[in-house]
Amino acid sequence: MECNVTYDHQTALIVVDVQNDFADVAGSLYVKGGEHIVPLINAEVVNAKAAGGFVVYTRDWHPDNTPHFAKDGGVWPVHCVMNTWGAKFHPDLLVDGPEVKKGSNGEDGYSGFSMRDPETDEVIATGLESMLRERGIIRLVIAGLATDYCVKATALDGLARQFEAQLLTRAIRPVDLNPGDGLRAIDEVIAAGGSAR
Numbered sequence: 445m446e447c448n449v450t451y452d453h454q455t456a457l458i459v460v461d462v463q464n465d466f467a468d469v470a471g472s473l474y475v476k477g478g479e480h481i482v483p484l485i486n487a488e489v490v491n492a493k494a495a496g497g498f499v500v501y502t503r504d505w506h507p508d509n510t511p512h513f514a515k516d517g518g519v520w521p522v523h524c525v526m527n528t529w530g531a532k533f534h535p536d537l538l539v540d541g542p543e544v545k546k547g548s549n550g551e552d553g554y555s556g557f558s559m560r561d562p563e564t565d566e567v568i569a570t571g572l573e574s575m576l577r578e579r580g581i582i583r584l585v586i587a588g589l590a591t592d593y594c595v596k597a598t599a600l601d602g603l604a605r606q607f608e609a610q611l612l613t614r615a616i617r618p619v620d621l622n623p624g625d626g627l628r629a630i631d632e633v634i635a636a637g638g639s640a641r
Contacts, residue, residue: 451497460588465530499541510550554597587615
């Protein structure tokens, strides 16, 4: 599938969590093939900016200890600890826009739009929605890692907030803890009113 997307001043490219721990083979939560989407995303950043679109990056940014991590009662290995190599954006990623950090206070930070306190279930907004509203954005183009977690959650949250949402299927990769999770995530986004190409 080609990523030929038309950008304009009402369209935002959201680059989800293209960080070393996910996109580098040495990362603690490496997503297979994650490094291969970086040049595809870079081309989309250039296209979006040239057409007057907005580009924003999300980033997992966890403390040393958080109920999100298996060692503290969660499900995931330690990853994207703030100010570490793993939390940095992949060195080949073209970063040309603001970023939204998530999980800084120990929350589960799957969606770029919201975080959930794993102990109280309280949902806390990130700054992403206000950033998009201020710029008059109505359409979201979503790329990054991982299809079946943060990409899906960001798309579904965007749709719930009445944005249009499109997944760039060439520029996402799944974890696939269960075979087919990535494909099911794409289907879920489409069923919720989004699109994929």
